[in-house]
Every structure is written in structure tokens, then in C-alpha cells.
Amino acid sequence: MSKIFEVPMYPYARSADQDALTPVRHPVVVIGAGPIGLGVAIDLAQQDVPVVVVDDNDRVSFGSRAICFAKRPLEILDRLGCGAPMVDKGVTWNLGKVFFDERQIYDFNLLDEDGHKNPAFINLQQYYFEEYMINRVRELQAEGKPIELRGGNKVSAIGTHEDHTTLEIDTPEGPYNLEADWLIACDGANSPTRRMLGLDFVGRVFEDNFLIADTIMDPEMQKNFPTERWFWFDPPFNRGQSVLLHKQPDNVWRVDFQIGWDIDREKELKEENIRARLHQMFGDDAKFELEWTSIYTFQCRRMESFRKGRVLFAGDSAHQVSPFGARGANSGLQDTDNLAWKLRLVMDGTAPDSLMDTYSDERVYGADENILNSSRSTDFITPKSDTSRTFRNAVLDLAEAHDFARPLVNSGRLSVPCTYDGSVLNGPDEGGLPVDLRPGSSAKDAPTKDGWLLDRLGDRFQLLAVGVDIPDTLEDGGITVEALRLAADESPQFAQRYLGEASSAVYLMRPDQHVAARWADYNEAAVIAALKTATGRG
Amino acid sequence: MSDLNTKANIAGADDFYAELLSIHEGRSKEQSDAINARLILLLANHIGDRATLSDAMQKAVTAGQG
Structure with missing residues (x-):
């Protein structure tokens, strides 16, 4: 049986655009049908913004690649209508073990906070992740939503103009030209778009290589390896480096060997050498098959700005981090979450073009947070000096x-949602409400009498009120704010997260479920002013 | 404001100093460095207060620089 990643999911098909006499103009073209490109396309299509996704490939991720998806991205995927199958298929785990040299030094239980629809994170192969997103694209197409996925379409040249971009696209049947009002580059770490536009990365650069071995264990052997995260510092089977063992669905175990910068790739990737490493780790008698092996090279850095005129960069094309903490795909989905609603408002003409600058500002802030965490993990895992190693x-x-x-042991700080502290879109923070939900934060889930709170938030501006009378809707400059009236006794978790010590609260929520502003009481003029601020019209 | 106490605070200063040296006796440089690092971490955790720790780190860096 072929693996899902060997099957063409969106094979090349001729588009009418290829026979047009003059290049056809599309409102939005997305380059790259990975998790980030599909995420932004689904988000826009759900909001009735026509979008065309082009990719030189025609199938899902080859191999498991990103395997750890955190709560916030799962919440975003819920809003995009494809979170549930991922959580159903994914492996959840709570127990972790930390090893140093030849011994286990401790274990820990994550004790996920209760009262959330989604788990702290799941392990799921990227190919399943993409498959479920493509299923969602097909569902949207069946509903008549304006989303197109073009396989075998490789962008070979890009021209940038004040109000659009031009694209030259190679296909199996020859090249054609397209135009896009907006271009979103989700074409990965080696982004050809970035290269074609002559843009490069800035910031702290460091580099490392990981040998990835997706291992299918013999049933006897599986019994010794429960659903836990095992992390080794400096083990005998990978001296001076780290190793991570993590379980994925279908009894596939991910083994990540950190192998350093100066390596002989060809030699490392030889099956006999990989098997020898695994035997050193699991024992001479271990029986296993290899599903997929690869060397993952990372560089820790970001672009100076994620926007260049009408071109927006999201995901690995804009920023890269080490794999510790699962901050790659997880932060990329937070990029798309931030991008889609802003782009729709700008395209509608209800928000100024400058709102797109705040996409770059907020997500650069998020990327810096990820790079900082990632750098600190790397410094702990791979000490750079004798003293650093002594302290580690x-x-x-x-x-x-x-x-x-x-708490000082750092084998990767798991991705948590970014709070956009200091964003120009943030409004007042009044009312003595819990600090965790200050303006810029993403909403925290909680049970309500009508289901999970996050299922009731998103895709439009909303005014969430507890113990305060508010109107059904408010309108300003073509943007509507909808009321969401809740009671203090929705659930203890809700009261604790949204009220804390206070008895009433009013939260202005953005379409990406982030808090724009908050107060103890309702004041129409204050809400309208905060709405203007949150949409770049302040 | 840091609460770092820089006044004499250890009763039996000579005894303390002798004990501090004794834990390093007969050890290699590498073993001693490891003991010192563990000691710093234990004491830092006991102090806990970030401002005090920062103050102590700064004073450790600047002392001896004239």
C-alpha cells in the first residue's frame, strides 16, 4: 500500500487562466500548499475572499516533518473547520522523562489545565495534518467557497508593483502568467519568493542538524515504549548531543538525533548508519522498520519585515527556529491567524493599507519571542563554552x-500563544481584570452553558460582556461588532479566567480571538474608539 | 531595590572559609568547577529574589576590577 504522502492529492490540471489572452488578475495568490499556505487560504475562503494556492508539488508533506501541534494552533484549526480530525487522530501525552548521560534523572506530568476543548498539544505527522487541511479545502469547494488549489504550478518569476504583483508560473504544459492584488509567500525555509525579491534574513544566526528517524517498532518492542516524551542530554549513544523520542500515530516513533553542524550528510543518511545508531540506542536485538529518515537543518533567524509592499510572508519563509519547543508550524499558523482578517478588511476598503504593517509588527514580535526561547533551549542543550557546560x-x-x-532544565519550552504586548492595535486595559487576558492576548477557552467559549468566538469583532448590559450590535465605518453576552456562572473556569476578582467585564475581541481592549463597564464611545484603534483607523 | 546584604553576616568566618576550601580538597579543576556551579545554583535558589540575585551577579563581576 502506498503511503499517503506518495499519492498525488491535487494533481496538475489545466486552468482556464493558462489560455487567457492577458494575464488574469486574482485578489489573492498563495505560494505553497503546506500547513501555513493551506491555513491562510482556508481562512480567507471562509470569509469569501477568493484565493488561489499554487504549489510545484501535488501531494502532502513527504515524511512526518512537523509532528507537535500545540493548543493555540489547534484552536485556530478549529476555527478553520479542521481541528477535530487532527485531535482525533493525534497522540496526546502527559508524561515526560529526562535522561542525562546513562541515567534517568526525573520524570514529569504536564497536568494540562482543565476546562479547555483542546489538549495542550498533539503529536501528528505533518502528512496527516496536510491531508485533513486538503479535505477541508475540498469541503469548502463543495460549499461553493472561492478557493482553488493548483498542483504542478511552480512560480519562476515575480514582479512587484505598487498595487499588485505579476507571476510567471511553470507547469507541465508550459509557462503562463498571473497577476495578484496580494501575494502570500508560504514557500518554506528556503523560500524562492524571498530569494526572487532579494530579501534576506537578519538577526542572530546559529545552525544545527538533526537526523530524523521515523521508526516503526516491532510489537514486542513497543511494550517498552509508552506514550511519553523522552529526552536525553549527552547519552552514551549520542555523546555531547541530545536525543528526543516521541510517539506519533500508527505506532511510528520519532527519534531526533542532534548531530551538530559539521557533518557528512551522505554518510549520516545511509540506512546502515541510521540503523546502527538506533541499535546503539534500543539494543542489539531491537526489531524495527524505518518509515522515513531525513536530516533537518535549521537556522535560527527571521526576515526584517514580513511585508514587502503587496507581498506578505508567513511561516518558515519569514522565520525559522530550532525544533525545540515545536515553534515552527505552530507559530506559522499564528501568522495566518493574524494575517487573514486584516487582509480582508484592507481588501474591503474598511481598514487602511497600514493595517497590513501591523501584521508584520505583531508577528515579528511573536517570531522574536520564539527565537529567544529557541536560542535559550539551544544554549542549554548545546553549551557553547566550558563554563556554560559546567552550569548545564x-x-x-x-x-x-x-x-x-x-524548572532550569531546558529541553525546549513548548509553544504557547503569543501576547502582542505593546501592539499599536491594543486599546485600554481597565477594570482590574486577570493579567493573562490583557489586550494582545489570545482568548482562553472555557466551558460556557452553550458550549466551548472559543467555538463562539472569531471571524468577526465581538463584544464579550459579563454582568453588563450591551447592545446586540455596534457599527463603525462598515465594521460590525456583535454582542456575546455571558454570565459570571457559565463555569468556574470562565469566571476565573475572564473576571478574576472583578464582578463585571467587557472585552472587545478581534476576529483572531485576541483581546483588543477591556473594561469593567460598557461605554459606547470607548468601544468605538478601541475598534478604530484595533483596525488601524485610530 | 535589592536586599543583598554586603555587611558581615557569617558567624565564625574562618570556620566557614575553611569548610569552603575543604570541599575542594583533592579534587580536579573540573570537579571543583562542578561543585562551585552546583553551590551557586543551590544558594541562588535559596535567595530567590531576582533583584538580589542580579545585584550579586553584578557585584561579582565588578569586584576586583579596581
């Missing part, structure tokens, strides 16, 4: 016997 080993040695040292 001291932390690990102490952690075995003493609780206090465990």
Missing part, C-alpha cells in the same frame, strides 16, 4: 535529587 551539567545533576533545579 550542574543543573542536570541537581535536578535528579532537588525539585528546584527542574
Whole structure:
């Protein structure tokens, strides 16, 4: 049986655009049908913005690649209508073990906060992730939503203009030209778009390689490997480096060997060498098959700005981090979450073009947070000096016997939603409400009497009110704010997260479920002013 | 404001100093460095207060620089 990633899911088909006498203009063209490109396309199509996705490939991710998806992206995917199959298929885990040298030094339970629809994260092969997103694209197409997916379409040249871009696209039947009012580049770490526009990365650069072995264990062997995250610092089977073992669906175990910068790729990728590494790790008698192996090279850096005129960059094309903490695909989906509603308002003419600058500002802030966390993890995992190694080993040695040292152990800080502190879109923060939901934060889920709160938020501006009378709708400059009236006793988690010590609250929520402003009471003029601020019209 | 106490605070200063040296006796440079690092982490956790720790780190850096 072929693997899902060997089957063409969106094979090349001739488009009428290829026979047009003059290049056809599309409102939005997305380059790249990976998780980020599909995410932004689904988001726009759901909002009735016509979108064409082009990709030189015609199938889902080859191999598992990104495998760890955190709560916030799962919430975003819920809004996009494809979160549920991912959570159903994905593996959830709570237990982690940390090893140093030859011994286990401690284990931990994540104790996920209760009262959320989605788990803290799931492990799921990127190919399933993309398959479910493509299924969602097909569903939207069946509903008549304006979304097109063109396989075998490779962008070979891009021309930038004040109010559009021109694209030259190669296909199996020859080249054709397209125009796009807006171009969104989701074409990955080696983004050809970035290269064609002569844009490059800035910031701290460091690099490393990981040998990835997706291993299908023999049933006998599986019994010894529960659904847990195991992380080794400096183990005998990979001296001076780290190893991560993680379970994926279908009994596929991901093994990540950190192998350093100076490597012989060809030699490392030889099956016999990979098998030898795995035997060193699992024992000489271990029986397993290899599903997929690869070397993942990362560089930790970002573009100076994620916007260049009418071209927007999202996901790995804009920023790259180490794999520790699963901040790649997870932050890319937060890019699309931030981008789609802004672009729709700008295209509608209800918000100024400058709103798109705030896409770059907010997501550059998010990328810097990820790069900082990722750099710190890397410094802990791969100490850069003797003193740094001495302290790292001291932390690990102490952690075995003493609780206090465990928070210092850094094998990757798992991706958490970014709070856009200091964003120009943030409005007032009044009313003495819980600090975790200050303006710029993404909404926290909680049970309500009519279902999960996050299922009731998103895609439009909303005014969430607790214990305060508000009108059904408000309107300003063509933007409508809808009321969401809730009671203090929706659930204890809701009261704790949205009220804290306060007795009433009014939250202005953005279409990406982030808090724009908040107050203890309702004041129409204040809400309208905050709405103007949140849409770049302040 | 940091609460770092820089006044004499250890009763039996000579005893303390002798004990501090004794834990390093007969150890290699590498073993001693490891012990020192563990000691710093234990004491830092006991102090806990970030401002005090920052102050101590800065004073450790500047002392001896004339």
C-alpha cells in the first residue's frame, strides 16, 4: 500500500487562466500548499475572499516533518473547520522523562489545565495534518467557497508593483502568467519568493542538524515504549548531543538525533548508519522498520519585515527556529491567524493599507519571542563554552535529587500563544481584570452553558460582556461588532479566567480571538474608539 | 531595590572559609568547577529574589576590577 504522502492529492490540471489572452488578475495568490499556505487560504475562503494556492508539488508533506501541534494552533484549526480530525487522530501525552548521560534523572506530568476543548498539544505527522487541511479545502469547494488549489504550478518569476504583483508560473504544459492584488509567500525555509525579491534574513544566526528517524517498532518492542516524551542530554549513544523520542500515530516513533553542524550528510543518511545508531540506542536485538529518515537543518533567524509592499510572508519563509519547543508550524499558523482578517478588511476598503504593517509588527514580535526561547533551549542543550557546560551539567545533576533545579532544565519550552504586548492595535486595559487576558492576548477557552467559549468566538469583532448590559450590535465605518453576552456562572473556569476578582467585564475581541481592549463597564464611545484603534483607523 | 546584604553576616568566618576550601580538597579543576556551579545554583535558589540575585551577579563581576 502506498503511503499517503506518495499519492498525488491535487494533481496538475489545466486552468482556464493558462489560455487567457492577458494575464488574469486574482485578489489573492498563495505560494505553497503546506500547513501555513493551506491555513491562510482556508481562512480567507471562509470569509469569501477568493484565493488561489499554487504549489510545484501535488501531494502532502513527504515524511512526518512537523509532528507537535500545540493548543493555540489547534484552536485556530478549529476555527478553520479542521481541528477535530487532527485531535482525533493525534497522540496526546502527559508524561515526560529526562535522561542525562546513562541515567534517568526525573520524570514529569504536564497536568494540562482543565476546562479547555483542546489538549495542550498533539503529536501528528505533518502528512496527516496536510491531508485533513486538503479535505477541508475540498469541503469548502463543495460549499461553493472561492478557493482553488493548483498542483504542478511552480512560480519562476515575480514582479512587484505598487498595487499588485505579476507571476510567471511553470507547469507541465508550459509557462503562463498571473497577476495578484496580494501575494502570500508560504514557500518554506528556503523560500524562492524571498530569494526572487532579494530579501534576506537578519538577526542572530546559529545552525544545527538533526537526523530524523521515523521508526516503526516491532510489537514486542513497543511494550517498552509508552506514550511519553523522552529526552536525553549527552547519552552514551549520542555523546555531547541530545536525543528526543516521541510517539506519533500508527505506532511510528520519532527519534531526533542532534548531530551538530559539521557533518557528512551522505554518510549520516545511509540506512546502515541510521540503523546502527538506533541499535546503539534500543539494543542489539531491537526489531524495527524505518518509515522515513531525513536530516533537518535549521537556522535560527527571521526576515526584517514580513511585508514587502503587496507581498506578505508567513511561516518558515519569514522565520525559522530550532525544533525545540515545536515553534515552527505552530507559530506559522499564528501568522495566518493574524494575517487573514486584516487582509480582508484592507481588501474591503474598511481598514487602511497600514493595517497590513501591523501584521508584520505583531508577528515579528511573536517570531522574536520564539527565537529567544529557541536560542535559550539551544544554549542549554548545546553549551557553547566550558563554563556554560559546567552550569548545564550542574543543573542536570541537581535536578535528579532537588525539585528546584527542574524548572532550569531546558529541553525546549513548548509553544504557547503569543501576547502582542505593546501592539499599536491594543486599546485600554481597565477594570482590574486577570493579567493573562490583557489586550494582545489570545482568548482562553472555557466551558460556557452553550458550549466551548472559543467555538463562539472569531471571524468577526465581538463584544464579550459579563454582568453588563450591551447592545446586540455596534457599527463603525462598515465594521460590525456583535454582542456575546455571558454570565459570571457559565463555569468556574470562565469566571476565573475572564473576571478574576472583578464582578463585571467587557472585552472587545478581534476576529483572531485576541483581546483588543477591556473594561469593567460598557461605554459606547470607548468601544468605538478601541475598534478604530484595533483596525488601524485610530 | 535589592536586599543583598554586603555587611558581615557569617558567624565564625574562618570556620566557614575553611569548610569552603575543604570541599575542594583533592579534587580536579573540573570537579571543583562542578561543585562551585552546583553551590551557586543551590544558594541562588535559596535567595530567590531576582533583584538580589542580579545585584550579586553584578557585584561579582565588578569586584576586583579596581
